[in-house]
Structure formats: structure tokens, C-alpha cells
Amino acid sequence: MTTAKRLRFHHGGPGPRVEVETFEAPVPAGRQILARVTRSAVSAGSEMNFVRFGPQAYGIVPKDGDDGYNIGYMTVGTVAALGPEATGYSVGQRVLTGGYHTSHWLVDPAQPGGHILPIPEGVSDDAAGFAMLGDVALHGVRRAALQIDGSVAVFGMGMVGQLTLQLARLSGSYPLIAVDLDDARLEMARASGATHVINAGREDAVARIKAITDGKGAETIFHCTQVAGILQQLLEACGNRGRIVLTGSPPGTATIRLQEDLLRREITLTGIYESGMAEGHPYWPWTRERNRRASLRLMADGGLRMGHLITHVVEYTQAQAMFEMMARGSTGWLGIVFDWTEL
Numbered sequence: 594m595t596t597a598k599r600l601r602f603h604h605g606g607p608g609p610r611v612e613v614e615t616f617e618a619p620v621p622a623g624r625q626i627l628a629r630v631t632r633s634a635v636s637a638g639s640e641m642n643f644v645r646f647g648p649q650a651y652g653i654v655p656k657d658g659d660d661g662y663n664i665g666y667m668t669v670g671t672v673a674a675l676g677p678e679a680t681g682y683s684v685g686q687r688v689l690t691g692g693y694h695t696s697h698w699l700v701d702p703a704q705p706g707g708h709i710l711p712i713p714e715g716v717s718d719d720a721a722g723f724a725m726l727g728d729v730a731l732h733g734v735r736r737a738a739l740q741i742d743g744s745v746a747v748f749g750m751g752m753v754g755q756l757t758l759q760l761a762r763l764s765g766s767y768p769l770i771a772v773d774l775d776d777a778r779l780e781m782a783r784a785s786g787a788t789h790v791i792n793a794g795r796e797d798a799v800a801r802i803k804a805i806t807d808g809k810g811a812e813t814i815f816h817c818t819q820v821a822g823i824l825q826q827l828l829e830a831c832g833n834r835g836r837i838v839l840t841g842s843p844p845g846t847a848t849i850r851l852q853e854d855l856l857r858r859e860i861t862l863t864g865i866y867e868s869g870m871a872e873g874h875p876y877w878p879w880t881r882e883r884n885r886r887a888s889l890r891l892m893a894d895g896g897l898r899m900g901h902l903i904t905h906v907v908e909y910t911q912a913q914a915m916f917e918m919m920a921r922g923s924t925g926w927l928g929i930v931f932d933w934t935e936l
Contacts, residue, residue: 594618598936599695600912601661604647609916612661613909618697621676626688626700626709630670633694633909634722635929637751638819638842640664641919646844667722668692669712670933687712689721689885694909696933705871710885713893719906719930720892720899723752727888727897728881730756733840733865734764735879737813741765746802746811746830748793749818749841750778752928755785755902756888757815757840762786763896766813768805772798775923784901802830810835821845828854836861903928908935 595618603610621627643664672686682688691708692698700709712721730753739745745766747758750773762769762785770789771782779790791801802811810832816824816839824847827837837860854860870881891897907915909931918926 595697596936597695597697598909598933599663599693600665600909600931602643602664603661604644608920609644609913611913611916613912614661618673619699621674621679621699623676624678624680624702625676626672626679626682627674628668628670628688628690628692628698628700628709629673630668630690630692630696630698630933632669632718632722632906633665633692633931633933634667634669634725635915635919635931636665636667636726637919637929638753639666641916642819642842642844644916644920663693663695665694666691666706667725668695668698669718669721670698673697682709682711687718687721689724689889691725694912694931696909696936708882708885710882710889713889715893716889717899719903721889722930723756723899723902723928724885724888724892726752727756727760727891728884729753729865729867730760730840731884731887732867732870732879732881733757733815733838734760735884736863736865737815737836737838739764739766739813742767743813744768744770744806744809744811744832745813745815746770746772747782747815747817748772748798748823748827749816750775750782751817751841751923752902753840754815754817755781755927756897757817758782758785758787759897761813761815763891770802770805770811772802773923777925778923778927781901781927785898799826799830806832809833812836813838815840816843817841819843821847823847825849825854828858828860831858831860834859834861836863839864899928903930905929906932908932 597618768788771787821843
């Protein structure tokens with residue numbers, strides 16, 4: 594019997610409630626692989642949506658008498674044990690998995706979410722988990738079909754926005770305009786490759802983007818914020834026949850001038866969620882696994898710069914404090930990682 598730990602999240606009340614739960618680590622059977630987690634990265638947008646709006650935000654039906662949930666999906670560790678039919682991995686190998694915030698995660702390739710990938714040399718445990726968000730950002734960049742010297746603006750300089758900006762840089766886009774309300778995140782965006790930064794709390798973002806693009810507006814805009822209502826602002830900042838890519842996951846509704854902006858200016862609005870992307874398709878070969886492998890490779894060769902984006906690496910017992918900090922707003926943090934080395 595191996596004692597394991599995991600975080601249990603409770604919805605309701607004045608703020609986030611997180612507790613540490615003890616359980617028995619499972620024994621792998623068949624093709625299953627047990628990973629001993631060393632790090633779990635926080636997907637702030639998705640996880641704070643859960644904290645704020647509850648499981649219903651993701652279509653989860655609450656169980657009667659049980660208000661606790663396991664969340665998270667970006668875990669890094671080593672292979673601890675293999676089922677008798679498991680192949681392709683060895684005990685002690687570093688791997689990226691899709692686990693909750695937990696010390697042990699059972700990967701079952703036959704089940705949805707049975708993700709596991711080897712981590713290349715040169716990628717730290719702290720950084721590797723964010724390859725899951727690299728997948729999200731890369732899918733958005735692929736759908737945008739960026740061109741060399743095509744102008745790009747990214748609204749929202751959270752982790753997905755920072756990775757989107759870096760991937761747009763690798764695609765040859767120019768200028769690269771970062772928009773946010775937080776000066777510290779905008780400085781991080783400069784390190785990510787932004788050629789221009791705009792604090793939308795102090796400046797007219799639409800006017801600035803048009804000035805930077807010689808009055809035309811950005812040819813591609815990525816919506817990477819949690820605020821649905823800024824969509825009209827993005828339409829105004831977008832150039833004629835440009836594209837807006839909804840890469841973030843903002844809950845709620847947005848009001849737009851449908852005829853004046855979307856229709857007459859022939860702007861394309863693209864939502865991305867990667868539904869049904871587990872398997873490749875002749876017309877779209879870019880699976881989630883392929884995007885994650887690409888993200889890990891880019892981290893290893895320096896194409897994706899991660900060091901300046903990870904602001905907190907703390908023991909899992911500090912999770913309550915971290916979620917309280919995130920609930921207060923975006924100031925003072927970006928990439929948050931929980932350390933599961935010591936139990």
C-alpha cells in the first residue's frame with residue numbers, strides 16, 4: 594500500500610476552499626501506467642472558472658451530498674509502476690500526464706484523458722506541465738493561419754496569452770501587440786517577444802492598435818482573457834477581413850454590432866476548443882498529442898521561453914493560499930506550480 598495525496602476543491606461560500614486528501618495509490622493493471630507526480634501546474638483560467646462558477650461551468654453534475662471535486666489536468670512526474678501489458682515506457686522515465694492536482698496518477702490509455710508523453714531533456718519539471726496550455730495556444734495559432742509580417746494583437750497576458758504571443762513570433766508575425774491591464778504581465782510579454790505593449794486601463798487599446806498598424810487594425814487578434822464583454826472592442830481593433838480567434842474560455846455573453854462590424858467588414862470570428870481532436874484527420878492532422886509534443890520540443894530548444902513566466906513554485910499544502918491570491922485578481926502572479934516531491 595502506498596499513501597498518496599491529492600487536492601480536493603469545494604465550490605460555494607465566499608471564496609475558494611481547498612483541502613488535502615489522503616488516499617491509497619492504485620496498482621496499475623493491463624496497459625495502465627502509474628506516475629509519481631513531482632509537479633502539477635495550475636491552469637488558472639479553467640480552474641478559477643470552476644472555483645467561481647462551480648462544476649456546472651464544465652457540464653459536471655454535482656453528486657448528492659458531495660460538494661468536493663478533483664480538478665487540474667497538467668501533471669509531471671516519473672513512471673512509478675507499469676501494468677503487465679504496458680509498453681513504450683520504463684520505470685523512472687519522466688512523463689507528462691493529464692492528472693489532477695495529486696501525488697500519484699494512474700494513466701489508462703483505454704480511457705478518455707489517458708494522456709502520457711515523454712519529457713525531453715532540457716525541459717524542467719516546473720515548465721513541462723504548461724505544454725498542456727501550449728497545446729491550446731498552438732491550436733489557436735494554427736487555426737489563425739498566420740502569415741509572415743501579418744500584424745497580431747493578443748488581448749490577455751495570462752499563460753495562454755503569453756504562449757500565443759510566442760508562437761505568433763515563431764510564425765513570423767509582425768508587429769506583435771500585447772494588451773493587458775497589468776504592467777508586470779506586459780513586461781513579461783516584452784520578454785515573450787512583444788514589439789508593442791498596451792495597458793488598456795490607461796490607454797485606448799483600439800486607437801493604439803490602429804496607430805501601430807497605420808490605421809488598418811490588426812490582421813489577427815487573439816482573445817485570451819476571461820472577459821467575454823470585450824469582444825466588441827476586439828472587432829473595432831481588427832482590420833477589414835481580419836480574424837478574431839477566441840482562444841480563452843470566457844464565460845458569459847458579449848454584445849456586438851453584428852452588421853456594422855462583423856458583416857460589413859467581413860471579419861472572421863473563430864472559436865477553438867479542440868473537441869474531438871484526440872485522433873488525426875486528413876484535413877486536420879494537428880492532434881492534441883502532436884501539439885503537446887511540439888510544445889515540449891519548443892521548450893527544449895528555447896523557442897518557447899518559460900523561465901520568466903513561472904512566478905510561484907510552492908508545496909501542494911500552500912494551494913489554499915495560491916487560489917485565494919488568484920481570486921483577488923491577476924496582480925503578482927502568473928505561472929503557478931505545486932511541488933509534490935515531499936509527502
